[in-house]
Every structure is written in structure tokens, then in C-alpha cells.
Amino acid sequence: xxxxxxxxxxxxxxxxxxxxxxxxxxAAFLGACLIDNRVLEDLPxxxxxxxxxxxxxxxxxxxxxDVTGANLLANPVTLKPYFESxxxxxxxxxxxxxxxxxSSGVSLIGARDFARQIHDLALLRELVAxxxxxxxRATDTSESLDPRAQIEEAEGALYRVAGxxxxxxxxxxxxxxxxxxxxxxxxxxxxxxxxxxVTTGLASxxxxxxxxHKSDLLILAGRPGMGKTSLATNIAYAAADxxxxxxxxxxxxxxxxxxxxxxFSLEMSADQLATRILAEQSGISSESLRMGRISHxxxxxxxxxxxxxxxxxxxxxxxxxxxxAGLRTRARRLKRRYGIGVxxxxxxxxxxxxxxxxxxxxxxxxxxxxxxKTLAKELDVPVLALSQLSRAVESRDDKRxxxxxxxxxxxxxxxxxxxxxxxxxxxxLQAKEPKRPVEGDDIKVFDDHAKWAxxxxxxxxxxxxxxxxxxxxxxxxxxxxxxARTTKFSDLADDRYAAYEDD
Numbered sequence: 215x216x217x218x219x220x221x222x223x224x225x226x227x228x229x230x231x232x233x234x235x236x237x238x239x240x241a242a243f244l245g246a247c248l249i250d251n252r253v254l255e256d257l258p259x260x261x262x263x264x265x266x267x268x269x270x271x272x273x274x275x276x277x278x279x280d281v282t283g284a285n286l287l288a289n290p291v292t293l294k295p296y297f298e299s300x301x302x303x304x305x306x307x308x309x310x311x312x313x314x315x316x317s318s319g320v321s322l323i324g325a326r327d328f329a330r331q332i333h334d335l336a337l338l339r340e341l342v343a344x345x346x347x348x349x350x351r352a353t354d355t356s357e358s359l360d361p362r363a364q365i366e367e368a369e370g371a372l373y374r375v376a377g378x379x380x381x382x383x384x385x386x387x388x389x390x391x392x393x394x395x396x397x398x399x400x401x402x403x404x405x406x407x408x409x410x411x412v413t414t415g416l417a418s419x420x421x422x423x424x425x426x427h428k429s430d431l432l433i434l435a436g437r438p439g440m441g442k443t444s445l446a447t448n449i450a451y452a453a454a455d456x457x458x459x460x461x462x463x464x465x466x467x468x469x470x471x472x473x474x475x476x477x478f479s480l481e482m483s484a485d486q487l488a489t490r491i492l493a494e495q496s497g498i499s500s501e502s503l504r505m506g507r508i509s510h511x512x513x514x515x516x517x518x519x520x521x522x523x524x525x526x527x528x529x530x531x532x533x534x535x536x537x538x539a540g541l542r543t544r545a546r547r548l549k550r551r552y553g554i555g556v557x558x559x560x561x562x563x564x565x566x567x568x569x570x571x572x573x574x575x576x577x578x579x580x581x582x583x584x585x586x587k588t589l590a591k592e593l594d595v596p597v598l599a600l601s602q603l604s605r606a607v608e609s610r611d612d613k614r615x616x617x618x619x620x621x622x623x624x625x626x627x628x629x630x631x632x633x634x635x636x637x638x639x640x641x642x643l644q645a646k647e648p649k650r651p652v653e654g655d656d657i658k659v660f661d662d663h664a665k666w667a668x669x670x671x672x673x674x675x676x677x678x679x680x681x682x683x684x685x686x687x688x689x690x691x692x693x694x695x696x697x698a699r700t701t702k703f704s705d706l707a708d709d710r711y712a713a714y715e716d717d
Contacts, residue, residue: 234338235267236331243328244274245315248289251282253325261329265336270302274312290316344368412473412556412596415452418692418705422681423632425471426453426556426596430685431587433562433626435601435615436636437608441677442600443482444701445636446558447491449598450475453556454528473555473595474527476548478541480564484532488523494702495519527552537566538585542592549593557593559586561600562626580625587629601626603635613642617682633683638696639673677703 247253263279266272277296281288290312297303303311348368411425426432426449436442456472479487493500496519498512508516529552531544541559548554559565567578583599590597603619615635620626627633677696681689695704 233267233342234335236335237268237271239328239331240266240268240271241315243325243332244271244278245317246322246325246328247275247278248293248312248316249322251278251288253322254278254282256326257329258326259330259333261333265332267335267339270300270306273297273300273302274315409471412453413456413471414449415456416448416692416694416703416705418694419679422687422690422692423684424686426473426598427631427686428594428596429591430596430631431583431590431629432596432598432632432634433601433620433630434598434634434636435603435620437603437613437615439641440636440638441696441701441703442636443560444490444494444696445679445703446560446598446600447477447487447701448494448703450477450528450556450558451491451495451523451526454526455522457555458526474552475529475556475558476545476552476554477528477530477558477560478536478544479530479532479560480534480536481560482532484530487530487532490701491523492516492519493700495523497700499699500701527554529554535566536564538582541565542585542589545589545593549595554593555595557589557595557597559597559599561602562586563602583626583629587631613637613639614678614680615682627683630683631685632681635678635680635682637678637680638676639678640676643669643673676706 261275263272263276266275274293274297277293278288281292286292290309293312294309297309297312303309307314348364351364409420409425411427411430413425414420414423434442434446453473454475457470457474458472460470460472477487482490489503490500492498493503496512496515498508498516502508502512503516529548531548533540533544536544545554545557562582563579565582567581586597586599601620603615607613607615607619614637617627617633620633675695675697677694679692679694681691683689693706695706696702697704
């Protein structure tokens with residue numbers, strides 16, 4: 215067995231250059247568990263076998279979990295058969311060591327403290343490992359040196375150390391994963407059967423995709439003028455507002471249908487984005503706000519909307535020319551500081567990759583999309599990234615986007631868990647308006663414009679959200695109402711426009 219290194223409040227005893235550990239605390243804790251299996255049911259921290267410094271102790275704890283998990287009694291007698299051929303156990307006298315662990319009933323008194331110390335010392339060992347790796351890489355002066363990449367990796371490692379039960383990178387049991395899946399199903403059931411993730415603020419969209427799911431990368435794409443940013447700001451506001459309202463209603467966090475939101479705006483400044491959100495929520499057009507053409511009543515509405523926005527957990531970062539590494543660093547900080555539950559990036563093509571990608575734009579976009587997916591999994595939050603589409607859309611008669619229109623790299627489609635397209639037929643139809651008839655014009659001019667007006671009236675204010683890829687369910691379309699004056703999306707009242715699947 216490894217050398218015993220004791221830690222106590224009076225005088226810690228440590229070997230030179232030894233990793234932080236307290237094997238006696240591990241032994242005492244295991245003894246308490248073998249005496250009374252109920253100790254495992256009331257742990258102050260999430261312990262795993264990887265938290266134990268002595269490998270034999272880790273294996274004993276793992277077997278304890280297996281046996282008690284099968285509703286069987288775990289004690290030195292029932293565990294003995296599993297360790298008769300264990301070489302490390304033989305080195306300490308054989309399976310009789312299990313009985314030695316239970317020799318002092320005093321360990322029951324401090325079981326919770328032992329568990330907490332085992333957990334904390336494991337974190338310290340992880341921190342030492344991160345520090346050593348950082349020092350070794352920082353002293354590397356080879357030509358392949360990339361300081362920014364090293365900083366990104368170090369911060370990611372530190373985040374994992376600080377991230378609770380994920381710090382040691384252990385595999386998650388199927389039972390634990392099933393428990394989380396069941397909680398999501400229960401959440402959807404409690405919401406009326408349509409929402410298992412973070413709300414989008416649109417009932418028809420929630421019904422189609424179930425909300426924004428943790429660890430998912432969602433791509434929201436469209437040609438300029440389709441309303442991508444508007445829809446993204448609508449979703450960000452809805453998520454933050456629902457979080458605030460559920461908190462005020464006393465709903466626990468695990469049942470909250472909203473989430474604090476982080477909006478990375480690489481195209482618009484923070485004040486421009488705030489103006490747009492104020493316009494959406496106050497019902498006053500952005501143009502009127504910019505020009506100051508509002509009444510006193512409008513100003514009162516604006517003040518109410520601003521006061522509400524001021525309370526919401528909605529954070530805007532408008533840093534220009536942000537790299538994917540820089541975005542991940544900032545997102546981690548926001549997660550630690552404010553507990554953000556959804557990230558929005560506007561937009562993907564404005565992010566920069568590492569210097570290694572050089573002039574290869576396809577490789578750079580691939581790096582960015584992989585980085586966003588990694589971020590979603592690392593922080594366990596949905597990441598909604600806006601994306602431009604290629605001009606190939608404009609050359610077709612049917613302007614509805616397709617997956618092949620995603621600009622610059624097929625990796626976007628590959629990395630995404632969901633791909634959404636925004637399409638507004640009235641935008642294209644507006645550009646096709648024929649000559650307005652005047653007195654004296656030929657009857658055909660009147661007929662052509664009347665025909666166009668009828669067609670335009672049919673699609674005016676109607677937007678399609680096309681679900682082109684979805685790992686969690688079927689593809690299809692959702693029709694929404696779009697108020698161009700305030701750039702706000704909302705559900706259509708007409709039942710004919712409910713979400714439907716592709717044939």
C-alpha cells in the first residue's frame with residue numbers, strides 16, 4: 215500500500231513532494247460504510263472510486279456501491295470473495311484487512327467529515343496535476359508553442375476541477391444517466407407534455423423541438439433579412455424572463471423552465487442589441503426609439519420594459535473579433551459567476567479560429583463548430599449559434615433553405631444536434647412587386663398588381679421555422695407570426711399553422 219500521509223487540524227504530516235492524501239481517513243470512512251451501509255445514503259459530497267488515493271480503497275468502495283446498489287448487505291464477510299485474488303489485498307494480509315477497517319466503531323462518528331476530506335484532497339490532487347502540466351507546457355519553447363491554446367486548455371482544466379462531480383472525468387453509470395433522463399421526462403410531463411428543456415418562449419416551437427436541451431449545439435441559419443437575430447433575442451429574453459418568473463413563484467431550479475442567458479453579439483453592439491430587445495418588449499419600433507419619435511405614453515411603456523429587463527439574468531458580450539477559445543473562456547466565467555443556462559452566439563462566421571488553421575477557412579469553421587459543441591457538453595447548456603447561408607439560395611425558384619446551403623463547411627451540419635432555418639416568403643415576394651397601376655394603364659397592369667397583392671396578403675407577417683435536422687425527433691416546419699415593425703416573433707393563433715412533420 216501507499217505510504218500513509220495524515221492530515222489533521224493540529225499538525226499535518228506530509229512527505230516531501232507527496233500528493234495531498236489521507237489514507238487513514240479513507241480507511242476510516244470505508245470502515246464506517248462496512249459497519250453501517252446507510253452511511254452511503256447521506257454523503258455530503260458526491261464520492262466515486264476515483265476520489266480515493268489508495269487504489270485498493272477505490273476498489274473496495276466501488277464494490278460497496280455495487281453490492282448495496284443491488285439491495286444486498288455489504289460487510290467484510292460479503293465482500294471477502296471479491297478480494298481473495300486481489301494482489302494489493304494480499305500485500306496487507308488478505309481479505310482480513312476488511313475486518314480491520316471495521317475495528318474502530320469511532321469511524322461512524324466522523325464518516326461525513328472523512329467523506330468531505332477524501333473529496334477535497336482528490337480535488338487538490340487534480341489541481342496539482344493541472345499545475346504541473348501547465349508548468350511543463352509553459353517551459354516548452356519549441357516552434358509549435360501556442361500560448362493562447364495553452365491558456366485555453368489550462369482554464370478548461372481548472373473549470374473541470376471546480377465543476378463538482380465532473381472534475382475527475384469519470385464515466386457516468388447508465389443508472390445515473392437514466393435518472394437524469396427520467397427527470398427530463400418528468401419536467402416535460404409537468405409542462406403539459408411539450409417542454410423538456412429551456413423554453414423558447416414560443417409554444418408551437420416548444421411543441422416541435424421540446425425546448426433547448428442541455429449539451430446540444432443548435433444552429434439557427436438564414437439569409438440576411440430573415441430575422442435570425444430577432445428570433446435569437448426573442449429566445450434569450452424568453453428564457454431569462456421565464457427563469458425570473460419561476461424563481462419569483464418559488465419553483466425550484468431543477469423544475470424551472472427558463473435559464474439565465476448569455477448573448478455573444480459579434481455583429482451588433484450591446485446598446486444596439488438592447489434597443490432591439492426594448493423594441494420587442496415595449497411594442498415600439500426600433501426606428502422610433504432611435505429617432506426619439508415616441509409619445510409620453512410610449513416612454514412609460516419603454517420605462518416599464520427597461521425596468522423588467524434590468525432585473526433579468528440576461529448578459530450581453532459584444533467583444534469584436536472574438537476567437538472560439540476566447541468565447542469558451544468568457545462562457546466559463548459567466549457560468550461560474552451567474553450560472554448561465556443557455557448561450558447564444560451571433561454569429562458563427564464572425565468567430566475566429568486558432569492561428570493553426572491559417573488561411574484555410576473550411577478548416578477554421580470546422581474548428582469553430584467543434585469548439586461550440588464541446589462548449590455545450592462541457593458546460594452542460596444548450597448553445598444556439600446563428601449562421602449565414604450561401605448565396606445558392608438566391609439562385610433557386612424555391613428560396614427555402616436546405617442543409618447543403620450551410621456556408622463554408624459541412625462540419626456545421628455534422629456537429630449540430632439541431633439545424634433550424636428561418637424563412638420569410640413575404641421578404642422575397644416584396645421584392646417582386648410589379649408596377650403599381652395608375653389611371654390609364656392597361657388592364658393587365660391592374661390584374662398583375664392585384665394578383666401580387668392577394669399573394670402578398672396571404673403570406674404577409676408569416677415566417678417559417680424549418681427544422682431541417684433534429685437528433686431528438688422528427689424534422690418539419692413551424693409557422694410563426696413576425697411583426698416586422700418591432701422584429702418580434704410570436705405564435706400564430708390560426709390552428710392551420712400548427713407544427714407539422716415532413717412526409
